[in-house]
Structures are given as C-alpha cells and as structure tokens.
Amino acid sequence: MDQLCRKNALRILGAFAVIPERDTDLAGFQTLLMLGPDEPAFWSIFKSSVEFQEPKDPMDHWSKRVIGALADQLSGRALFPSDGPPYPPFFTWATRTQRCHSSPVNLLVHDRAGMMVSFRGALALREAVALPESPASPCLSCADTPCLTSCPVNALTPEGYDVAACKSHISSTEGRECMQGCKVRLACPVSKTFGRLPAQSEFHMRAFVGPDIT
Numbered sequence: 001m002d003q004l005c006r007k008n009a010l011r012i013l014g015a016f017a018v019i020p021e022r023d024t025d026l027a028g029f030q031t032l033l034m035l036g037p038d039e040p041a042f043w044s045i046f047k048s049s050v051e052f053q054e055p056k057d058p059m060d061h062w063s064k065r066v067i068g069a070l071a072d073q074l075s076g077r078a079l080f081p082s083d084g085p086p087y088p089p090f091f092t093w094a095t096r097t098q099r100c101h102s103s104p105v106n107l108l109v110h111d112r113a114g115m116m117v118s119f120r121g122a123l124a125l126r127e128a129v130a131l132p133e134s135p136a137s138p139c140l141s142c143a144d145t146p147c148l149t150s151c152p153v154n155a156l157t158p159e160g161y162d163v164a165a166c167k168s169h170i171s172s173t174e175g176r177e178c179m180q181g182c183k184v185r186l187a188c189p190v191s192k193t194f195g196r197l198p199a200q201s202e203f204h205m206r207a208f209v210g211p212d213i214t
C-alpha cells in the first residue's frame with residue numbers, strides 16, 4: 001500500500017480503525033488511511049501534472065484524480081479535506097491516527113512532518129489493517145516551543161487562531177516572508193527536517209490569502 005502511494009508522490013501519514021457507532025459516514029469500511037504529500041518529490045510531480053495549469057484549485061483537482069484512482073484500485077472510498085462545508089473532520093481524524101497531535105497553538109503536529117503536516121485526502125478501506133504503534137507527540141520533548149513565539153502578529157496562540165490578523169499581515173509588505181511558509185509551522189523543529197519546498201509553501205499561502213496579493 002505504501003509503495004502504491006509513493007508511486008503517486010503520496011505518503012500514508014496515519015491510519016485508524018473505523019468505529020461503526022461513531023463513524024456513521026464510513027459505514028461498510030473498517031480502516032481510514034490519511035494521505036499527505038511525499039516531500040520533496042510531491043512538488044515536481046504536481047507541477048508536471050495537467051491540473052497544475054488550471055486557474056482554480058489545481059491541487060484539489062490533482063488530489064481527486066490521483067486519490068480517486070487509488071480508491072478505485074483498492075475498492076475503497078476517497079474523501080477530501082476540501083469537500084465542504086460541512087467539512088469532513090480531518091483534524092479530528094488526524095488525531096485519531098495518534099500520529100498527529102494538537103500543538104500548543106492548536107495546529108496539528110505530526111511525528112515526521114511536524115507542523116507542516118497537511119492532507120491531500122483519505123482512503124476508506126473495506127478491510128481491517130494491522131496498525132503499528134504510534135510515537136508520542138513531539139511536543140512532549142520540545143523544550144523551546146518556538147511555535148508559541150514565531151508569529152509576527154501573534155495570530156496563532158493557545159486560545160485560537162486570529163485569521164483576520166494573519167491574513168492582513170501576510171498581505172502587507174511587512175508580511176512578505178510569511179508567504180514563503182507560515183513562520184509558526186516552519187519554526188517547529190520537526191518541520192525543519194520534512195523537506196517541504198518554499199515554492200510549494202508559497203503556492204499554499206497564495207491560495208490561503210486569495211487573489212488580492214501581487
């Protein structure tokens with residue numbers, strides 16, 4: 001399964017066993033796999049795809065084609081974070097894999113991707129899959145907690161996320177550097193080893209801010 005995902009520049013970032021009484025939207029499936037980009041290979045594969053040329057939501061369209069095909073091949077079902085509102089609960093699902101945890105500023109942190117974790121989709125499988133033990137949250141051994149002090153406008157705090165303050169700063173000249181990737185997410189010691197390319201981070205930040213930025 002991992003090989004199949006990696007051929008498509010995706011990695012299994014975690015999985016959990018479906019609980020029928022709780023996961024009523026996943027009736028008939030036993031396992032949920034959560035898929036994210038295989039860095040740094042992902043960006044060059046995406047850039048050479050037909051979807052990259054599309055003017056709107058090219059990465060979501062790429063994800064639907066590639067993860068949709070994987071689901072067909074495995075007789076499973078593909079689910080996408082952008083399908084909403086209402087959105088499928090990717091944040092909660094991520095924590096259920098026990099490989100993602102809520103960081104001190106709420107954003108997710110993953111054992112290998114750190115706070116740069118993101119999902120391209122999830123695959124619901126009909127069969128039960130043996131799941132490995134999960135490592136503890138990297139935040140438990142993080143002495144400096146740079147995520148708490150790295151946002152220039154203090155938009156990400158334990159109390160929540162000030163979306164307006166974040167957007168207004170990164171749209172201004174002073175906020176240029178944030179366009180290369182959120183400083184909070186990049187400050188996470190685990191994120192530093194993940195290999196996400198600045199060009200890919202900029203692509204996401206542009207999508208987040210919207211078209212009003214030059």
Ligand code: B12
Nearest residue numbers: 081087088089090091092106107108118119161182204208
């Ligand atoms: C709406 C949304 C946003 C909104 C609102 C966020 C907010 N105020 O909470 C906006 C547009 C602002 C946003 C921004 C970003 N988001 Co967002 N977002 C979502 C989305 C589509 C839906 C969340 C939701 O409402 N779910 C519905 C509820 C019912 O489900 P839930 O998952 O159980 O809800 C939990 C979360 O909302 C969580 N939560 C609580 N506080 C916060 C704070 C933040 C900042 C986030 C992200 C989540 C979060 O608590 C809820 C209960 O457990 C999810 C994808 C998804 N389908 O879940 C991505 C998602 C949470 N976002 C993600 C990302 C990557 C981002 C950005 C970093 C994008 C970027 N620039 O690259 C930015 C953050 C800004 C920055 N500094 O870089 C990632 C997770 C990243 C992480 N490490 O945690 C997700 C999972 C999408 C993905 N494809 O992987 N996002």
